Amino acid sequence: MVTLAEVAQHAGVSASTVSYVLSGKRSISMGTRQRVEQSIQELGYHPNAGARALASNRSNIIALMVPLRTDMYVPVMMEIAIAVATTARTHGYDVLLLTGEEGPDAVRRVTGSGLADAMILMDVELDDERLPLLRGTDQPSVLIGLPADTSGLTCVDLDFGATGALCVEHLAMLGHRDIAVIGEAPAVYERHTGFAERTLDGLRSRSRELGLRLLHRPCEGGYDAMAVTLARVFDERPDTTGFVVQNESAVEPLLGLLRQQGRAVPEDVSVVAVCPDQVATQASVRLTSVAIPAQEMGRNAVELLVAKLDGRGTDEVVLIAPELTTRASTGPAPAKS
Amino acid sequence: MVTLAEVAQHAGVSASTVSYVLSGKRSISMGTRQRVEQSIQELGYHPNAGARALASNRSNIIALMVPLRTDMYVPVMMEIAIAVATTARTHGYDVLLLTGEEGPDAVRRVTGSGLADAMILMDVELDDERLPLLRGTDQPSVLIGLPADTSGLTCVDLDFGATGALCVEHLAMLGHRDIAVIGEAPAVYERHTGFAERTLDGLRSRSRELGLRLLHRPCEGGYDAMAVTLARVFDERPDTTGFVVQNESAVEPLLGLLRQQGRAVPEDVSVVAVCPDQVATQASVRLTSVAIPAQEMGRNAVELLVAKLDGRGTDEVVLIAPELTTRASTGPAPAKS
DNA sequence: CGACGGAGTCGAAGCGCTTCGACAAAGTAT
DNA sequence: ATACTTTGTCGAAGCGCTTCGACTCCGTCG
Incomplete structure (x- = not known):
């Protein structure tokens, strides 16, 4: 050497x-x-990295904590992780991959050992147990996701509230009055991952403002679960003509089942999805959707973190404005039968 | 501190x-x-990690190089990455996430700086340009994937040759004589990622042995590409009753189109997929499939690496035996019309 | 009973780098 | 010409840890 x-x-x-x-x-x-x-x-x-870290008290490493579960938005997570890694490199940092497995201990270990100079946490829960630790250390960190209390924290996320509102507005503009929301799996709500609830809030309050009727049903992915959910939706609200889906693995089942029931998209029923563009464009009907800007989130998180490490930058919450792309799955509401 | x-x-x-x-x-x-x-x-x-690394000449970090592109098997990659991270932790190692972006330079940087003690490379191409570097250094490494020349290297992969053979055997046993293979996107073959070719070899040689007729068509994911491909298949081989799919994003389009054409699965046409179990069970028809054992690959890679780091273990190629799970998408070939 | 070896502990010498203060040389203001 | 700043370079002191050799006790063996 x-x-x-x-x-x-x-x-x-x-x-x-x-x-x-x-x-x-x-x-x-x-x-x-x-x-x-x-x-x-x-x-x-x-x-030599070790010597450098020892002498300068800087490792030039950013820790990235990804959730352990792989039941949700995996491609999004991966895209964020990759965006984080590549952006970090452009600033001279490497990325240490931590899984959620160790939980708060990982935070202690990393901050305590000087292994990393800063952390990025993904999949933050509303009342995440790692937050007190972050607040208690002077090591910079950025969250991807929004906890209940953001004081003293820097966060990046899609503005899910606005996302919900945007979906409703789009459907309202097309004349839909009865809207069903196919939500995430119940476990996601129980876990208090903020984004699902915030979307729902956005959907609800905007619906109220616009005088729409909204029905929300959580749904596991897959055909069987979707079949049950869909039946219940039409049972309860037969006049439903608009759908908002926020569960990647429910998208294709929904489309398939609607087709099977002879409901044409977008002639009889309109569908708006909240999902990565890739899913929207590869579905059996090209979906009108609000994209989840994974790359942007990852990139932003790193930029904020680097700013903090350089002494610039402060605590702030960056909400990325949602963008709705109109594709082939939404159209005017059918004339009332 | x-x-x-x-x-x-x-x-x-x-x-x-x-x-x-x-x-x-x-x-x-x-x-x-x-x-x-x-x-x-x-x-x-x-x-303190830096001091420890300096004094002991060991960082207790394993570098994991993931491919930059997110066009292929993303969930599998993620699952492997997570398995690597968690397994590494059980051995006292952390994982550094490198993207393929830097290419061979990343290998030089990491080995040169002592940032990591060892590396795991994913998505290895048949004639990967990083291989000479690995052979030239005494830093242990494990590949996930199989290059053309494995001498002096340790590799872990699913036995894709046997996987191909297994798919064919299954269909043959059910009486199918004309089989179509919906392959990966052409780009994947051009890139010489080994697994696609090895699967094809397995499919071909076993078909030959069993006297089956095999038609291979690469296919981009998505409905449009699939529609074109499928039309050509039935045009060229109208008697096709068996399909083997090796492209996650072609699975659902294939099923949708077959349904649309009035070909029932599995009554008229049988479909075998090579994909993660999650995809197989969440598809609109529960798919008979050969699973891609992401977790096992990640875990194995780390175990091999740790063995090398401990002075145990040698260069070897570990091929994981494929397992075919019969689900609802395959059945006896229809009587010849 | 003296020599010997193992168990348990300590001191000191680095590991390769960063950074501070010092200093010579050269430029600038008075 | 003097005093002072600026520029460019060097030496040395660590950063916090590991590890080697040395040393002290003991128990043990011949």
């Missing part, structure tokens, strides 16, 4: 000079800089 | 003793050990 000292010797300067060339923290003359850079090239020098 | 020295002082022993308590590399008397552990508890001590 090549060390700083060897590079210094090779370039005929002192070790500290090489260090300053690398960090740019003091001015270095052109000639020296070039000689050092040349030596680094020739010797194939890479600074 | 609490340091070793403070713990030592608090416990009334020397720093080295504390270190030995932590590592267990020398025997320590019961009394001392307990006193030290007590102090560690009380002070909330966490060893």
